[in-house]
Amino acid sequence: MANLDAADTTFRPKPNLPPPPNTVGAVGWMRKNLFSSVLNTLLTLGAMWLILSVAYTLFDWGVLKAVWVAENRRECLDRSPDGACWAGVIHWFNTFMYGRYPYAEQWRPNLGLVILILWMLPCWLPRVTGKIGIALSAVIIFPFLAGYLFAGGEKGLILQILVSAGIVTFITIWLHVLSCLLTGRSLPVHILGITGFTDKDDRLHKYPLIGAFGLALIVVLILQSGWEPPEVGTNLWGGLFLTLVISGVGITTALPSGVLLALGRRSRMPIIRVSCIAFIELFRSVPLITILFMAVTMMPLFLPETVTLNRLVQVIIAVCLFAAAYMAEIVRGGLQAIPKGQYEAAQSMGLNYWKMMALVVMPQALKLMIPNIVGNFIGLFKDTTLVSIIGLYDLLLMLKAVSQNPQWNGLYLEPFMFGTFVFFIFCFAMSTYSQHLERTLGSGQVRR
Amino acid sequence: MKKLSLLGLGIGFLAGFTVMAEPVMAQSTLEQIKQRGHLRCQIGTPAPGFYSLDANGQWQGSDVSMCRAVATAIFGDPSKVEFQSVTSAVRFTALANGESDMLSRTATWTAFRDTQLGLKFAGINFYDGQGFLVPKSLGLKSALELKGATVCVLTGTTTELNMTDYSRTNNLDLKPVVFEDSNVRDETYRNGGCDAVTNDKSGLASTRSKFANANDHVILPETISKEPLGPVTRNGDDQWFQIVRWSLFAMIAAEEYGVTSANVDQMLAKPPSPEVARFLGVEGELNKGLGLEKNWAYNIIKKVGNYGEVYEKYMGEGPGAIGIPRAGSQNALWTKGGLMYAPPFR
Numbered sequence: 125m126a127n128l129d130a131a132d133t134t135f136r137p138k139p140n141l142p143p144p145p146n147t148v149g150a151v152g153w154m155r156k157n158l159f160s161s162v163l164n165t166l167l168t169l170g171a172m173w174l175i176l177s178v179a180y181t182l183f184d185w186g187v188l189k190a191v192w193v194a195e196n197r198r199e200c201l202d203r204s205p206d207g208a209c210w211a212g213v214i215h216w217f218n219t220f221m222y223g224r225y226p227y228a229e230q231w232r233p234n235l236g237l238v239i240l241i242l243w244m245l246p247c248w249l250p251r252v253t254g255k256i257g258i259a260l261s262a263v264i265i266f267p268f269l270a271g272y273l274f275a276g277g278e279k280g281l282i283l284q285i286l287v288s289a290g291i292v293t294f295i296t297i298w299l300h301v302l303s304c305l306l307t308g309r310s311l312p313v314h315i316l317g318i319t320g321f322t323d324k325d326d327r328l329h330k331y332p333l334i335g336a337f338g339l340a341l342i343v344v345l346i347l348q349s350g351w352e353p354p355e356v357g358t359n360l361w362g363g364l365f366l367t368l369v370i371s372g373v374g375i376t377t378a379l380p381s382g383v384l385l386a387l388g389r390r391s392r393m394p395i396i397r398v399s400c401i402a403f404i405e406l407f408r409s410v411p412l413i414t415i416l417f418m419a420v421t422m423m424p425l426f427l428p429e430t431v432t433l434n435r436l437v438q439v440i441i442a443v444c445l446f447a448a449a450y451m452a453e454i455v456r457g458g459l460q461a462i463p464k465g466q467y468e469a470a471q472s473m474g475l476n477y478w479k480m481m482a483l484v485v486m487p488q489a490l491k492l493m494i495p496n497i498v499g500n501f502i503g504l505f506k507d508t509t510l511v512s513i514i515g516l517y518d519l520l521l522m523l524k525a526v527s528q529n530p531q532w533n534g535l536y537l538e539p540f541m542f543g544t545f546v547f548f549i550f551c552f553a554m555s556t557y558s559q560h561l562e563r564t565l566g567s568g569q570v571r572r
Numbered sequence: 573m574k575k576l577s578l579l580g581l582g583i584g585f586l587a588g589f590t591v592m593a594e595p596v597m598a599q600s601t602l603e604q605i606k607q608r609g610h611l612r613c614q615i616g617t618p619a620p621g622f623y624s625l626d627a628n629g630q631w632q633g634s635d636v637s638m639c640r641a642v643a644t645a646i647f648g649d650p651s652k653v654e655f656q657s658v659t660s661a662v663r664f665t666a667l668a669n670g671e672s673d674m675l676s677r678t679a680t681w682t683a684f685r686d687t688q689l690g691l692k693f694a695g696i697n698f699y700d701g702q703g704f705l706v707p708k709s710l711g712l713k714s715a716l717e718l719k720g721a722t723v724c725v726l727t728g729t730t731t732e733l734n735m736t737d738y739s740r741t742n743n744l745d746l747k748p749v750v751f752e753d754s755n756v757r758d759e760t761y762r763n764g765g766c767d768a769v770t771n772d773k774s775g776l777a778s779t780r781s782k783f784a785n786a787n788d789h790v791i792l793p794e795t796i797s798k799e800p801l802g803p804v805t806r807n808g809d810d811q812w813f814q815i816v817r818w819s820l821f822a823m824i825a826a827e828e829y830g831v832t833s834a835n836v837d838q839m840l841a842k843p844p845s846p847e848v849a850r851f852l853g854v855e856g857e858l859n860k861g862l863g864l865e866k867n868w869a870y871n872i873i874k875k876v877g878n879y880g881e882v883y884e885k886y887m888g889e890g891p892g893a894i895g896i897p898r899a900g901s902q903n904a905l906w907t908k909g910g911l912m913y914a915p916p917f918r
Binding site for chain 1: 617618620624626655656657669758781783784892894
């Protein structure tokens with residue numbers, strides 16, 4: 125034993141051989157997943173043939189044989205009868221976006237969108253405080269400013285004040301954001317510093333802030349009182365703009381009113397509970413289209429002749445009520461998933477009902493419900509196309525209108541392809557954002 | 573206490589609502605429109621030739637011109653119209669509940685509608701009728717040769733009913749293939765999914781003009797139904813009804829007199845006949861009963877055009893129109909063998 129060479133006895137495993145080349149990489153993956161048996165190979169080949177032929181047909185129709193510039197459909201047909209006539213979509217693009225909104229005024233919806241984006245942007249910026257306030261103001265104050273910007277015309281005193289408040293709030297938010305980003309301190313802190321209230325009792329702090337806001341409000345009120353963009357009746361609103369207005373208002377009001385209804389349904393007070401149940405069950409058991417017909421066609425029958433209702437407002441109210449009822453049930457589902465211990469823990473901390481709900485229960489419930497809530501929003505966004513049935517020229521009806529124009533007679537496939545694309549972008553963006561939210565809030569985790 | 577106050581609130585709301593809903597003094601339709609500043613005219617969802625949107629979002633078409641003519645008669649301004657585009661399911665409800673002042677859409681004048689829906693048909697501005705469109709290659713000369721054919725038709729319309737009636741009467745055994753959407757129907761027909769399409773002939777003309785080779789398809793001569801189309805008003809306001817009716821007559825009469833939007837100013841300066849003078853408001857007081865300005869008819873012709881001009885622009889064979897020949901059809905003037913006839917202006 126002793127004369128054996130130590131080096132020779134040590135067990136030295138040979139290095140692992142690389143796996144056979146046909147089991148790794150793309151080839152391996154394909155062998156494993158696509159061609160593992162005769163049947164799978166056949167299926168793969170069949171599916172590939174199907175995909176390729178559909179893709180090629182689409183490509184051939186939509187790109188190779190397509191006509192991009194033409195004055196009317198006849199010209200398209202003359203040049204390439206089997207190709208897409210994208211010239212029609214390009215020609216009608218503005219109308220798809222704004223409907224019958226006058227061309228010279230179309231900057232107003234654009235400006236409204238830009239303001240909304242700027243208004244909400246701070247919510248995603250780091251080092252900005254008071255994000256809940258900013259988001260709330262976007263929901264509560266922005267609609268008045270935007271509504272007036274879109275509709276225009278004369279404004280009464282109340283509208284004057286609301287519009288001014290919108291402008292002041294918007295400016296305040298951005299001053300606040302800049303102050304947060306540049307100096308690291310919030311705008312109220314600066315105002316208190318300038319007015320010399322920093323050292324005074326906390327209870328007095330609100331006075332200089334309210335004063336500053338009031339002063340700004342009066343200045344803006346005077347400055348903007350002469351601003352009066354020409355009136356654009358809501359019957360001229362249309363296209364994607366209208367779709368976004370209806371679904372935007374529906375989506376933003378659905379969540380708060382859904383939360384209130386859900387709480388009301390679980391309330392111990394009988395009148396509130398019964399009326400909430402009645403409301404939810406009534407609106408959930410009737411299709412949206414029926415509610416829309418009811419609101420638009422039946423309502424005027426019950427009202428005196430001189431009362432003229434605004435069709436768009438009727439529709440928006442109907443959509444909001446409908447969305448609220450559905451949202452209420454989603455939120456209630458979330459509430460039921462919260463263990464009783466959470467309520468008891470909150471109560472033992474001495475929180476009252478509203479604080480318990482706002483600080484302990486709702487954040488957990490809503491977090492759980494994000495996929496359902498966003499799913500509901502996406503559904504609502506697509507449901508708004510139903511307003512086309514009662515004659516509001518939303519995106520869908522504008523797309524349909526092309527095929528009925530004598531110049532573009534029969535052009536319906538291309539506009540619908542375009543509409544599909546637009547809807548896909550919006551719904552996919554919402555869905556992606558909800559997944560992002562789920563990840564950051566960790567609500568996808570399994571509950572213990 | 574909380575419950576009590578809620579109850580009080582509810583009662584308060586109810587009471588307030590009842591007070592609000594107190595009936596107000598009835599105003600005539602004309603007064604309402606003048607007060608509002610524009611006419612509310614109901615049209616349908618786009619249909620080529622009658623009412624369609626252009627890429628600038630403007631309504632255009634022959635029925636749209638009818639709305640504009642009435643607005644012009646009242647305000648002297650064809651733009652003072654709010655167009656209400658309503659699906660056919662609720663068209664008469666929207667007129668009956670006061671949402672629309674008048675209806676100018678492809679609504680067929682029938683005994684039932686005229687007598688039982690609280691409506692009044694003010695006249696006829698288009699004589700339509702149902703027919704068949706077939707490929708030329710079939711070599712058909714008459715709808716009676718369609719025996720056993722499959723026919724594409726829109727569902728839920730009288731079109732389907734008319735077709736089955738015609739089929740039964742003539743023992744044709746037509747097989748309907750029904751569709752919800754006219755574009756899909758036409759596409760199916762084009763791809764050979766059915767032997768023929770049936771629809772009102774105006775609709776067939778626009779279907780035909782959709783195809784790459786319009787000349788490969790023919791509209792058969794038979795007209796299997798009568799579809800007189802015209803503006804409609806609500807019952808209960810005769811003056812308003814007459815304004816709509818005579819706005820239509822003014823357009824037809826102007827064509828007969830040879831008054832067009834181009835020459836109406838010369839005619840006004842130098843009326844060729846006493847009737848034209850009365851028509852344009854130079855003589856007489858024909859406007860009085862209608863409650864309109866003296867030059868109401870002049871305004872219509874000047875700003876909208878006479879019946880023939882409107883027809884050529886939207887229904888005729890020019891560019892941008894759907895290509896229904898007028899000569900020899902029922903829509904020609906009575907002096908040219910058609911049915912378009914206006915009572916005299918005197």
